[in-house]
Amino acid sequence: xxxxxxxxxxxxxxxxxxxxxxxxxxxxxxxxxxxxxxxxxxxxxxxxxxxxxxxxxxxxxxxxxxxxxxxxxxxxxxxxxxxxxxxxxxxxxxxxxxxxxxxxxxxxxxxxxxxxxxxxxxxxxxxxxxxxxxxxxxxxxxxxxxxxxxxxxxxxxxxxxxxxxxxxxxxxxxxxxxxxxxxxxxxxxxxxxxxxxxxxxxxxxxxxxxxxxxxxxxxxxxxxxxxxxxxxxxxxxxxxxxx
Amino acid sequence: xxxxxxxxxxxxxxxxxxxxxxxxxxxxxxxxxxxxxxxxxxxxxxxxxxxxxxxxxxxxxxxxxxxxxxxxxxxxxxxxxxxxxxxxxxxxxxxxxxxxxxxxxxxxxxxxxxxxxxxxxxxxxxxxxxxxxxxxxxxxxxxxxxxxxxxxxxxxxxxxxxxxxxxxxxxxxxxxxxxxxxxxxxxxxxxxxxxxxxxxxxxxxxxxxxxxxxxxxxxxxxxxxxxxxxxxxxxxxxxxxxx
DNA sequence: GAGTGGTCTAGACCACCCG
DNA sequence: GGGTGGTCTAGACCACTCG
Numbered sequence: 001x002x003x004x005x006x007x008x009x010x011x012x013x014x015x016x017x018x019x020x021x022x023x024x025x026x027x028x029x030x031x032x033x034x035x036x037x038x039x040x041x042x043x044x045x046x047x048x049x050x051x052x053x054x055x056x057x058x059x060x061x062x063x064x065x066x067x068x069x070x071x072x073x074x075x076x077x078x079x080x081x082x083x084x085x086x087x088x089x090x091x092x093x094x095x096x097x098x099x100x101x102x103x104x105x106x107x108x109x110x111x112x113x114x115x116x117x118x119x120x121x122x123x124x125x126x127x128x129x130x131x132x133x134x135x136x137x138x139x140x141x142x143x144x145x146x147x148x149x150x151x152x153x154x155x156x157x158x159x160x161x162x163x164x165x166x167x168x169x170x171x172x173x174x175x176x177x178x179x180x181x182x183x184x185x186x187x188x189x190x191x192x193x194x195x196x197x198x199x200x201x202x203x204x205x206x207x208x209x210x211x212x213x214x215x216x217x218x219x220x221x222x223x224x225x226x227x228x229x230x231x232x233x234x235x236x237x238x239x240x241x242x243x
Numbered sequence: 244x245x246x247x248x249x250x251x252x253x254x255x256x257x258x259x260x261x262x263x264x265x266x267x268x269x270x271x272x273x274x275x276x277x278x279x280x281x282x283x284x285x286x287x288x289x290x291x292x293x294x295x296x297x298x299x300x301x302x303x304x305x306x307x308x309x310x311x312x313x314x315x316x317x318x319x320x321x322x323x324x325x326x327x328x329x330x331x332x333x334x335x336x337x338x339x340x341x342x343x344x345x346x347x348x349x350x351x352x353x354x355x356x357x358x359x360x361x362x363x364x365x366x367x368x369x370x371x372x373x374x375x376x377x378x379x380x381x382x383x384x385x386x387x388x389x390x391x392x393x394x395x396x397x398x399x400x401x402x403x404x405x406x407x408x409x410x411x412x413x414x415x416x417x418x419x420x421x422x423x424x425x426x427x428x429x430x431x432x433x434x435x436x437x438x439x440x441x442x443x444x445x446x447x448x449x450x451x452x453x454x455x456x457x458x459x460x461x462x463x464x465x466x467x468x469x470x471x472x473x474x475x476x477x478x479x480x481x482x483x484x485x486x
Numbered sequence: 487g488a489g490t491g492g493t494c495t496a497g498a499c500c501a502c503c504c505g
Numbered sequence: 506g507g508g509t510g511g512t513c514t515a516g517a518c519c520a521c522t523c524g
Contacts, residue, residue: 012512033462038490049514051294054491064425067461070491071521077463078366088484123321182307182485189432189452189475205448209432218310219276220320232432239482241331242425255493281509292495297510314502314509492520501511 017046018056025065025076035073036066064242088183088215090168091137091145100139102166107146107199108134109160111153118150121214121225129153131160133169136199143200144234148227155223169224170215178217180224185213187237190229200231207232260289261299268308268319278316279309307485331426331458333411334380334388343382345409350389350442351377352403354396361393364457364468372396374403376412379442386443387477391470398466412467413458421460423467428456430480433472443474450475 024030036042039057043050057074060066068074095102113127122130130150137145149169151159155176162172170180190210197204208229215224230237267273279285282300286293300317303309311317338345356370365373373393380388392412394402398419405415413423433453440447451472458467473480 014512040490049516051515052513055512064463067463068491069522071489071523073490075462078459078465181310182483184481184483186479186481187430187452188479189450189473191434191448191450191475205434207432207434207450209430216321219318220307220310222321230432232434236429236431238427238429240425240427257493283509292497294496295494298493311510312503313511314504316509487524489523490521493518495515495517498514499512502509504508505506 013046013048014052014055014059017042017048017053018059020046021056021060022065030076032076032078034076036075038073088180090170091147092166092168095139101141103138103141104135104147104165105138106133106135106164108132109164111160114150118225122150122152122222124152131156133160133164135164139234142234144231146196146199146229148229150225151223155221173217173223178221178223180215181218181220183213183215185211187211189232192229196229200229202231202233209235209237256289256291257295257298257302260285260291260296261302263289264299264303265308273319275319275321277319279318281316331423333413334390335409335411338382344384346381346384347378347390347408348381349376349378349407351375352407354403357393361468365393365395365465367395374399376403376407378407382477385477387474389439389442389472391472393468394466398464416460416466421464421466423458424461424463426456426458428454430454432475435472439472443472445474445476452478452480 021030021036030036037045039050039053042053046053057066057068061068064077066074066076089097091104092102094100110132111129112132114122114124114130116126118124118130119126119128124130131153132148132150134146134148136143137147151169155178156173159169159172159176164172173180188210190208192200192202192204192206192208194204196202196208197206200208209232211226211228211230213224213226213228214222215226217223264273264279273279280288282293282296285296289296300309300311304311307320309317309319332340334347335345337343353375354372355375357365357367357373359369361367361373362369362371367373374396375391375393377389377391379386380390394412398421399416402412402415402419407415416423431453433451435443435445435447435449435451437447439445439451440449443451452475454469454471454473456467456469456471457465458469460466
């Protein structure tokens with residue numbers, strides 16, 4: 001038997017096979033716990049070589065949709081672990097995906113000498129100039145986050161002239177040839193001090209989800225180090241772990 | 244030119260190539276930003292086919308050590324983004340890795356009917372019996388976390404008879420044929436109520452890093468749902484994001 | 487022993503990027 | 506145009522699991 005792949009679409013075959021299998025699982029044609037056809041069988045069904053099938057399956061495994069057991073087979077996972085929250089997305093992208101109106105006001109935009117922690121994170125000498133952009137972000141006009149970003153001056157001349165109220169810093173960074181690729185963030189719980197309480201409209205001592213985040217470009221260059229203060233009562237964060 | 248691969252070691256060739264490249268990068272033979280040999284060249288150097296080289300490189304890319312640019316080459320990443328914190332590890336493993344003395348005291352061990360949120364997370368009917376194990380965890384004898392775990396009763400009979408003071412729940416789960424594989428957690432900042440303040444030795448209203456976590460076995464079955472209260476002043480959490 | 491996934495080959499053509 | 510990574514083939518043998 002042979003399943004036709006669209007040849008007109010420019011998509012690679014392994015992508016078409018991956019999406020075909022994903023759809024069949026989503027539609028319940030293959031149910032949780034059930035064994036898929038073997039790689040050999042899939043290859044002959046789709047009229048491709050086994051390596052191509054494996055490429056499609058590997059993507060589905062990474063997505064947590066199926067799992068392999070050596071010598072046994074490939075199986076549909078029980079619970080479809082919800083959508084991947086380890087993706088690096090920005091505030092405006094998130095908001096758009098959830099139908100929330102996003103807006104930011106700039107509290108501060110300046111060039112300052114890098115403090116020790118910022119310098120280390122950005123791989124600069126202490127005191128080298130960094131651009132500091134501090135914004136207050138609103139979701140549906142409710143203040144949710146104070147974002148205090150530090151960016152190496154030398155790589156992004158004239159960055160401060162850009163608009164930050166409706167466009168994310170990362171979007172502007174692409175104009176300078178840097179594509180944001182990964183980030184490492186440290187997360188803590190803190191109490192709101194007077195400044196944060198006032199900006200976020202909560203009481204002093206109220207809960208704040210605090211993050212320190214270093215953002216790296218495609219080639220691993222650190223391009224942003226940010227202190228991030230999120231209102232504890234309206235903000236939560238989801239992460240996925242695996243071993 | 245040809246580089247000899249150890250043929251005696253049972254390791255797959257792509258693993259040997261991966262580790263060989265990783266070592267060369269660590270030793271500075273290839274420096275950050277530098278282009279590696281092309282896949283064709285590496286293949287002939289190691290005396291393997293190009294697909295095998297690609298398998299080795301793909302692992303290094305996933306680890307953030309190198310990156311590919313279509314039509315250009317494969318390059319060593321600038322900053323070696325620190326060790327991967329998206330790995331699912333348990334309290335005792337973490338502590339051992341960091342040289343901390345870990346200990347837990349059991350506050351509560353009981354079988355109760357599943358409340359709504361627990362039932363949904365564990366894919367049970369509301370009211371089905373679940374094992375609840377509430378522990379207070381100490382790092383170097385300082386209380387850091389209250390851990391309130393819920394586990395489906397039917398899959399883990401007699402689990403409550405096990406020891407939880409020095410052995411993690413997940414270790415016991417392997418006796419029942421379940422290997423923990425992935426988890427999804429929601430993270431929030433909260434204020435300590437009276438109970439948590441007392442248990443963790445902090446003031447009422449002090450910061451708590453609060454997590455709700457669902458843990459899945461290899462096949463995707465949910466095996467644990469936990470409420471986790473971490474002392475804000477001594478606990479932080481690091482995550483890695485990428486796009 | 488039969489069936490499965492894990493590894494590997496020796497090529498091929500294409501799409502992309504750069505000078 | 507030349508070099509690179511992206512995709513793909515049509516096989517092969519091995520390691521693992523199970524009945």
